[in-house]
Amino acid sequence: MLANSSIQFLQHLDKNNSKEWFDKNRKAYEDCKADFAALVNEVIKETSKKDPSIAHLSAKECVFRINRDVRFSKNKAPYKTNMGASINSGGKKALTAGYYFHFEPGGKSFVGGGLYMAEADKMKKIRQEIDYNWPEFQKLLKHKNFKQQYGDLDRSEGMALVREPKGYEKENPAIEYLKLKSWIALSPIADKELTEKQLVKTIAKAFEALQPLILFLNRALED
Numbered sequence: 001m002l003a004n005s006s007i008q009f010l011q012h013l014d015k016n017n018s019k020e021w022f023d024k025n026r027k028a029y030e031d032c033k034a035d036f037a038a039l040v041n042e043v044i045k046e047t048s049k050k051d052p053s054i055a056h057l058s059a060k061e062c063v064f065r066i067n068r069d070v071r072f073s074k075n076k077a078p079y080k081t082n083m084g085a086s087i088n089s090g091g092k093k094a095l096t097a098g099y100y101f102h103f104e105p106g107g108k109s110f111v112g113g114g115l116y117m118a119e120a121d122k123m124k125k126i127r128q129e130i131d132y133n134w135p136e137f138q139k140l141l142k143h144k145n146f147k148q149q150y151g152d153l154d155r156s157e158g159m160a161l162v163r164e165p166k167g168y169e170k171e172n173p174a175i176e177y178l179k180l181k182s183w184i185a186l187s188p189i190a191d192k193e194l195t196e197k198q199l200v201k202t203i204a205k206a207f208e209a210l211q212p213l214i215l216f217l218n219r220a221l222e223d
Contacts (some may be wrong), residue, residue, distance in 0.1 A: 097217035114184035129220030
């Protein structure tokens with residue numbers, strides 16, 4: 001579970017996103033950071049019971065910095081109003097599929113994962129794997145655990161090509177998944193769940209439902 005003080009810190013940061021305010025409230029930030037790291041370590045420990053490939057990780061290797069890169073953004077707010085952790089066997093900088101937890105009060109928290117905005121060569125490999133193994137891919141998306149937790153892969157704006165990718169026909173039964181540029185699934189976490197004792201198990205259960213997709217995507221990248 002997360003502390004109420006962690007939720008309050010991010011809520012206040014959302015309304016006071018400046019270096020001056022942040023410096024004055026650095027102790028509250030450090031407490032929030034430690035609270036989130038402790039949760040991530042517990043999630044890694046629980047999830048590694050089903051996925052030993054992440055057992056070696058620690059929160060330090062997974063949690064993103066709160067500072068924003070504002071160099072190419074119109075939004076010059078210096079800090080993110082969330083905390084995120086990419087739990088990937090290769091760490092947060094790995095370019096393979098993995099799990100993700102996003103902590104942001106105001107109904108914006110979620111759990112999920114997959115492969116986000118893959119590079120061109122990785123997209124080609126994944127599309128080929130889906131095309132060659134469509135029955136297997138379709139089966140894992142239709143599995144009751146995945147369906148109950150996620151419904152389907154994310155198809156929000158910008159996630160897919162408008163037309164079919166080069167080399168694939170419109171009639172291909174997997175075409176809607178071959179059009180994707182990211183293969184991710186997301187499931188919301190309500191604010192009230194953030195402070196519940198079972199939060200670690202809630203996240204780990206969601207990761208377990210996602211594991212077959214992670215394995216499929218990373219298998220494609222290994223070929």
